[in-house]
Amino acid sequence: MKRRKFDVAAVPGKAAGGVDDRFQVATPLRKLLNKVFPDHWSFLLGEIALFSFVVLLLTGVFLTFFYEPAMTEVVYNGSYAPLRGTPMSAAYASSLDISFDVRGGLIMRQMHHWSALLFMAAIVVHMMRVFFTGAFRKPRETNWIIGSLLFWVGFLAGFTGYSLPDDGLSGTGLRIASGIMLSIPVIGSWVTSSVFGGEFPGEIIISRFFIAHVLLIPGLLVALISAHLGLVFKQKHTQWPGPGRTNENVVGERMFPRYALKQGGFFMVVFGVIALMGGLFQINPIWYFGPYEAWVVSAASQPDWYVMFLDGSTRLMPAWEINIPIGNGYVIPPLFWPTVVLPGILVGLSTLYPFVEARQLKDYRHHNLLQRPRDVPARTAVGAMAVAFYIVLTLSGANDVIADKFHISLNAMTWAGRIGLLFIPPLAYYVTYRICLGLQQHDREVLAHGVETGIIRRLPDGRFEEVHQPLSAGDGHGHGELDYVGWVVPKKMNRLGALGPAIRGFFYPIEKPVEAPVSPGHPPVEPRPEREEIGSGDSRR
Amino acid sequence: MTSDNDRRRGLLARLRGRPAARSRGRRRLGAAFRLIAALTLAGGAYTVFAPGVQAQENPPLTGAAAEGRALFDVSCVTCHGRNAQGVEGRGPSLIGVGSASVEFQVGSGRMPMARQEAQAMRKPPVFTDEQVRQLGQYIQELGGGPQVPQGNLREGANLATGGELFRINCSQCHAFGGGGGALSSGKYAPSLNPASDAQIYAAMLSGPQNMPVFGDNQITPEQKADIIAYIQETLKADQDQGGFNLGRYGPSTEGLAIFLVGIVALVFASLWIAGKS
Numbered sequence: 001m002k003r004r005k006f007d008v009a010a011v012p013g014k015a016a017g018g019v020d021d022r023f024q025v026a027t028p029l030r031k032l033l034n035k036v037f038p039d040h041w042s043f044l045l046g047e048i049a050l051f052s053f054v055v056l057l058l059t060g061v062f063l064t065f066f067y068e069p070a071m072t073e074v075v076y077n078g079s080y081a082p083l084r085g086t087p088m089s090a091a092y093a094s095s096l097d098i099s100f101d102v103r104g105g106l107i108m109r110q111m112h113h114w115s116a117l118l119f120m121a122a123i124v125v126h127m128m129r130v131f132f133t134g135a136f137r138k139p140r141e142t143n144w145i146i147g148s149l150l151f152w153v154g155f156l157a158g159f160t161g162y163s164l165p166d167d168g169l170s171g172t173g174l175r176i177a178s179g180i181m182l183s184i185p186v187i188g189s190w191v192t193s194s195v196f197g198g199e200f201p202g203e204i205i206i207s208r209f210f211i212a213h214v215l216l217i218p219g220l221l222v223a224l225i226s227a228h229l230g231l232v233f234k235q236k237h238t239q240w241p242g243p244g245r246t247n248e249n250v251v252g253e254r255m256f257p258r259y260a261l262k263q264g265g266f267f268m269v270v271f272g273v274i275a276l277m278g279g280l281f282q283i284n285p286i287w288y289f290g291p292y293e294a295w296v297v298s299a300a301s302q303p304d305w306y307v308m309f310l311d312g313s314t315r316l317m318p319a320w321e322i323n324i325p326i327g328n329g330y331v332i333p334p335l336f337w338p339t340v341v342l343p344g345i346l347v348g349l350s351t352l353y354p355f356v357e358a359r360q361l362k363d364y365r366h367h368n369l370l371q372r373p374r375d376v377p378a379r380t381a382v383g384a385m386a387v388a389f390y391i392v393l394t395l396s397g398a399n400d401v402i403a404d405k406f407h408i409s410l411n412a413m414t415w416a417g418r419i420g421l422l423f424i425p426p427l428a429y430y431v432t433y434r435i436c437l438g439l440q441q442h443d444r445e446v447l448a449h450g451v452e453t454g455i456i457r458r459l460p461d462g463r464f465e466e467v468h469q470p471l472s473a474g475d476g477h478g479h480g481e482l483d484y485v486g487w488v489v490p491k492k493m494n495r496l497g498a499l500g501p502a503i504r505g506f507f508y509p510i511e512k513p514v515e516a517p518v519s520p521g522h523p524p525v526e527p528r529p530e531r532e533e534i535g536s537g538d539s540r541r
Numbered sequence: 542m543t544s545d546n547d548r549r550r551g552l553l554a555r556l557r558g559r560p561a562a563r564s565r566g567r568r569r570l571g572a573a574f575r576l577i578a579a580l581t582l583a584g585g586a587y588t589v590f591a592p593g594v595q596a597q598e599n600p601p602l603t604g605a606a607a608e609g610r611a612l613f614d615v616s617c618v619t620c621h622g623r624n625a626q627g628v629e630g631r632g633p634s635l636i637g638v639g640s641a642s643v644e645f646q647v648g649s650g651r652m653p654m655a656r657q658e659a660q661a662m663r664k665p666p667v668f669t670d671e672q673v674r675q676l677g678q679y680i681q682e683l684g685g686g687p688q689v690p691q692g693n694l695r696e697g698a699n700l701a702t703g704g705e706l707f708r709i710n711c712s713q714c715h716a717f718g719g720g721g722g723a724l725s726s727g728k729y730a731p732s733l734n735p736a737s738d739a740q741i742y743a744a745m746l747s748g749p750q751n752m753p754v755f756g757d758n759q760i761t762p763e764q765k766a767d768i769i770a771y772i773q774e775t776l777k778a779d780q781d782q783g784g785f786n787l788g789r790y791g792p793s794t795e796g797l798a799i800f801l802v803g804i805v806a807l808v809f810a811s812l813w814i815a816g817k818s
Binding site: 039040041042043044045047048081082083084085086099100106110113114117118121122125168169262265266269270273274277279280281282283284285287288289290293295296297298299300301302303304305306308394397398400401402403404405407408409410411412507 | 659700701703704705708709712713714715716717718720721722723724725726727729730771775776779781782783784785786787789790791792793794795796797798799800802803804806807808810811812813814815816817
């Protein structure tokens with residue numbers, strides 16, 4: 001029998017050819033793989049959110065294998081001795097089993113929770129990057145809106161997940177949520193009784209939240225994330241201005257292989273950081289909170305950090321109750337304003353901002369180039385104001401812990417929060433605005449006068465002055481003619497090549513310092529001779 | 542006529558039979574004598590049945606209590622006054638607080654206070670255990686009050702019951718992990734970490750500072766033992782199964798950690814990856 005010759009090297013090519021014959025994918029795939037992405041570290045912040053969402057899905061699927069979304073009462077008889085014999089809901093008992101009896105369950109639970117916190121944190125950091133660089137401008141307003149919706153849907157995902165273990169802390173959170181729903185005028189009591197299936201806590205809420213947490217909300221998140229990424233693909237990524245970069249092109253790396261490999265590596269890094277945190281840092285120790293009982297409320301009962309601003313606004317809100325004399329009297333409780341009205345305003349403000357700014361500046365053009373924060377002081381200052389507002393509220397949400405651990409009166413913390421909420425944001429606006437102008441001013445100075453060389457020259461009349469290296473030929477007085485373009489201006493001599501290239505390497509030098517030439521055309525510097533210790537002469541010997 | 546007169550003079554005169562006409566002086570003397578006799582009788586009876594009044598003023602102190610009194614008169618009298626009666630605006634009366642209170646306040650270093658403030662904080666104790674016992678004995682003999690029983694205070698305790706009681710009664714202020722929490726106006730519930738069995742027991746019994754009293758009617762001695770066992774053996778002795786516990790401050794330090802550790806590490810990673818082009 002004659003053996004057929006089998007050419008191993010030709011297998012991939014032949015296989016790919018076969019696939020293309022059948023599905024005609026080569027042309028679109030080539031377009032996809034050759035798509036260019038601009039490269040900058042700040043463009044990777046959104047990826048942190050994406051990758052932690054992947055980790056959330058993976059760990060969450062694991063948890064569903066062992067979690068029992070039921071409020072039937074059982075008596076715990078698992079490994080954790082201090083709770084043995086305690087009556088509790090099946091949901092809490094199964095969460096304890098995940099923590100103590102399922103192999104690898106605790107690290108999965110902790111990774112799930114840490115990645116949820118990271119998901120929200122990365123969303124906020126990414127949102128700040130997009131805001132401060134003006135990446136939300138036309139044509140990308142839709143993606144900005146999707147992004148801010150992602151925050152609120154993630155908020156719901158986090159809250160429903162926080163409630164599932166049915167421990168003392170999450171039950172306290174649910175109780176507050178039911179109070180918030182009840183505070184809504186007219187429809188409040190109907191909303192609450194339809195969500196909880198009657199009076200709080202009812203017997204259905206855990207299974208309802210479970211299906212929302214594992215099906216409805218993740219489905220919504222996947223849909224929104226797909227639309228978000230699809231729009232980035234379609235509208236192309238923004239890029240920083242710079243040499244060769246215009247509003248009409250995209251300068252960067254091709255999707256394949258470098259960009260895809262980098263992203264793959266970054267996913268591994270994100271996964272690794274989450275796994276490390278899940279293994280090293282304890283999060284939400286439900287076994288200390290005990291099963292939820294209406295009469296158990298621990299001190300330092302806080303929501304997760306992204307909900308804490310609502311807790312803070314509730315703590316800062318004065319007890320202003322509005323009594324409307326209709327019928328037997330109708331009451332709007334003070335809780336309604338900080339927990340329903342405030343988030344409503346925040347959703348509206350954040351989603352509408354791109355249109356407000358465009359209208360304000362009468363700027364309806366397409367923008368594919370980013371702006372440095374310093375070049376748009378008003379927007380940067382507004383953003384700083386929003387961040388300050390959010391931080392004051394978030395800190396106020398933890399004000400009892402801060403008061404206790406730093407030995408400050410809780411009442412003083414509350415008043416500091418109330419006053420701070422009104423005065424710190426305008427202050428942040430003013431300070432940020434001035435800093436932006438100052439940074440611009442310095443850039444303009446360097447463009448006009450050149451880089452400071454560090455060389456001090458003494459003039460014949462005794463004065464000292466610093467020698468500046470002009471960036472362009474100039475007009476003889478050392479005054480250049482460079483225009484301000486809103487991009488990085490070199491401010492150190494080695495950026496101009498005067499000191500030779502900087503030593504390469506990120507965390508540590510990947511070449512020996514002495515090998516680097518001091519400047520082009522100069523021999524490397526000899527290492528400095530060892531210094532002799534200063535002694536007092538031979539007499540002491 | 543006579544019978545009418547008899548009736549008018551009253552029952553006593555009729556019993557006496559003969560309406561003797563005594564002189565005014567004799568009648569006065571008799572009244573005075575009867576008054577003195579009645580007073581002596583009442584006073585004597587009072588002295589017989591209530592001997593404590595005199596003892597209170599000049600207590601025959603035992604040896605330890607006398608030592609305690611000497612310590613009291615040097616270190617505590619400024620605020621709590623002579624005979625621990627209290628000084629308006631400085632310190633409360635200690636009559637009836639019992640040795641449990643002394644053992645807690647002085648044994649944990651809270652008393653003597655460094656200064657007048659919202660709440661006395663725990664410090665290295667000024668007095669030795671023996672001196673604390675003497676002070677406690679003095680206060681105990683002065684006015685009585687609750688005492689911490691001797692012996693093992695968590696004999697036969699049930700951790701699960703203790704945990705449940707802790708969460709219901711203690712965690713509102715001392716927090717789920719026993720780390721303490723804030724109260725209003727600079728007051729606070731302290732951390733339970735440095736507290737000994739006897740101190741926890743004494744605190745429940747005496748309700749120091751802003752803590753309510755959990756007397757034996759509210760929480761029986763057996764339940765107190767359960768709570769102490771839960772604090773000492775679960776909250777303090779337990780290793781945190783999930784790793785470093787971030788101070789057990791709940792979600793606030795977890796939020797801090799995700800930014801300080803997670804976001805910072807990943808921003809560095811993104812700087813590194815984006816720098817590799």
